[in-house]
Amino acid sequence: MKRRFAMAGTLLALVLGFGTLPAAATPSGTSPASSTTALAAPDIGITAVRAHLDELSAAAARNGGNRRSTGQGYRDSVAYVKGKLQAAGYTVTEQPCTSGCTSGAGPNLIAEWPQGDANSVYMFGAHLDGVSAGPGMNDNGSGSAALLENALTLARENPDMRNRVRFAWWTDEEQGLNGSDFYVRTLSSTERSRIKAYYNFDMVASLNGGYFVNHITSAAAAPMKAYWDSLGLQPEENTEGAGRSDDYSFERYSIPTSGYAMGASARKTSAQAAKWGGTSGSAYDPCYHRACDTLANINTTGLDRAADGIAYTLWQQAVGTGGGGTCDPAGVVGNGGFENGTAPWTGTTAVIAAHTGRTAHGGTRFAWLGGNGSTSTESVGQTVTVPADCTRASLVFWLQIETAESGSRAYDTFSVRVNGSTLATWSNVHAGGGWTQRSADLSAYAGQTVTVTFTATEDYSLQTGFLLDDVSLQSA
The missing domain is CATH 2.60.120.260 (Galactose-binding domain-like)
Structure with a gap:
């Protein structure tokens, strides 16, 4: 997650509905039961997610202890993720950031699963770069690794798809959301309109973390919140992360967004400690933007819950024939954010x-x-x-x-x-x-x-x- 700059604003999201969930909490590492019209999401193996983190840690260790977007540690990270995706059957694109990024920054990495309606795209993204101070295992190896294993699981399962799924690993987030901004900014308006929602995963393994959902009351957030609700986690709005990660690049173009986070430098309240455990009065991530953001700085339980919640959301929004059927409210209200002149108002x-x-x-x-x-x-x-x-x-x-x-x-x-x-x-x-x-x-x-x-x-x-x-x- 980047440091806070002068940014504000969120966007109400709208996406298709989601399947029903059991009232009882589901143990970590399992998926809630789906409705009869949607396929059940698979469990995402935490051992595999941790293996990806090991590789990202090794990339940092070989290259001065960090994965900054302009360094070889980042480029080695890109090469690892790209290799795993290509081996799974994805066509992967390295997108150079030719404007707005820090000089010498490495590329964005984009992979799309080639099934489902190409006019109805659900994007899942995480920034792959880190800060200069350390290897960036929670920020944001955690989101990158969870996302990668979800992409690989989708390829292995190879289910019937009703909507298209696109994965992205962003460059230069720590310097100002530059990689994701370049990506969205350079899309045509037609291509932007095809993206029905973007989901962001930044710092999903904070040691003293909480369970936060971006725009928790929005329609885009519904399946994300539903999964964590099914675990009895009582998630809260991600106020600390508002405007500070790559979802904001999509919000600025009126694309619905949500995502998971477990917190950065803000301090856990006593009420949060009572329901989630951990230490009240201490930062969610005690190693935020520090050299100690190593493999020892990973909350494995939180990472597991985030990885499974990503899978649940992906399956609900894009897999099979459930999750809303033909009820698609996207685009019904024209120019709802008033950004494109006055028409059709x-x-x-x-x-x-x-x-x-x-x-x-x-x-x-x-x-x-x-x-x-x-x-x-x-x-x-x-x-x-x-x-x-x-x-x-x-x-x-x-x-x-x-x-x-x-x-x-x-x-x-x-x-x-x-x-x-x-x-x-x-x-x-x-x-x-x-x-x-x-x-x-x-x-x-x-x-x-x-x-x-x-x-x-x-x-x-x-x-x-x-x-x-x-x-x-x-x-x-």
């Missing part, structure tokens, strides 16, 4: 902009309705078709409410309407707390083409601004 489209003085939830643009301090009504809306097979469908969005009003009376309101009928309303009473995820149930409109409208109405005095961003349709 109609109404008071002047409210859509990169407003100064406020930070968007994701990207740089959002819709700012109200905030006038006088009698006014502003709205934005668009026509959408709710897929007929989405028996559970929700319009999900992020809302920030700022007000000069006081008290518990609703003077200024924000409503969600479908074909003129109001589904949900918020007001100045709900102000505060920054960006908050909200939703409105569209299940009753499955198979219908409807007009969805967001409307802000203010009274004659004291402003209330309703900031809207990252609108999507979710099927679960």
Whole structure:
């Protein structure tokens, strides 16, 4: 994981649903039972994952004790991962980072399993480089090794695929997410639209770690959270890692993301220690960006749980005929992050902009309705078709409410309407707390083409601004 820079913003994810899980906890090293419409994910052998870590450690030891993106330790790491993938039958691409990367940085490594719908791609990635200070076994040999064994397991199992799976090992993450940024930035808009979700794995074996899921309430995170829930782990949001790893490169282009992490330099709380074990008040990874990030700095139990959770997610999202069937809400809402101009939004489209003085939830643009301090009504809306097979469908969005009003009376309101009928309303009473995820149930409109409208109405005095961003349709 890179050190924190001036980055902000997350993106609400939307992907297909996932199979049911047992209520009882499943022991580590096993996979939860899948639904009858999805194949069960295989167990990922922790011994094999540790063997990959041994090789990455040896690459660092041969080359000055590190795997920095510009050094031979990184290039040896690339050669090892590439060799294992090629032997398993993958066509592997080394992608040189020709702009934005540190001078002399090695390549990204990309491998795609050549089955499933090429227009529906699920990406799984981890950064392969480390810092100069040490061999980088947790950061990020752990994510790289878990990902590699998942790719090899997929090749061995060779199941029927409904969606395409693409694996990536990124260069130059520690210097600013440069490898992944180059990859996403140089894709065409058509290629980006084919990526339905990106999953990131950075530091998944922290010795004093916790169990964190990126964007834990999003649809993309659903299978990841479900697996760890099935182990009784009670995972939490990865707040420490927000904007600090390669998932952020995808978020910036409105691609849904999630992933696992076990923590870096932040300190474990007493409540977390009570439910996960470990030492409260101490860093999740006591060797973060230090020479002691060696093989001795690996939490094998956490690594095992992460590797199996990756497999569960991959199988649910891409393997067989389950995990959502033909209910695919991706792309139903056009320009949901407002990053691509105003179309197909109609109404008071002047409210859509990169407003100064406020930070968007994701990207740089959002819709700012109200905030006038006088009698006014502003709205934005668009026509959408709710897929007929989405028996559970929700319009999900992020809302920030700022007000000069006081008290518990609703003077200024924000409503969600479908074909003129109001589904949900918020007001100045709900102000505060920054960006908050909200939703409105569209299940009753499955198979219908409807007009969805967001409307802000203010009274004659004291402003209330309703900031809207990252609108999507979710099927679960």
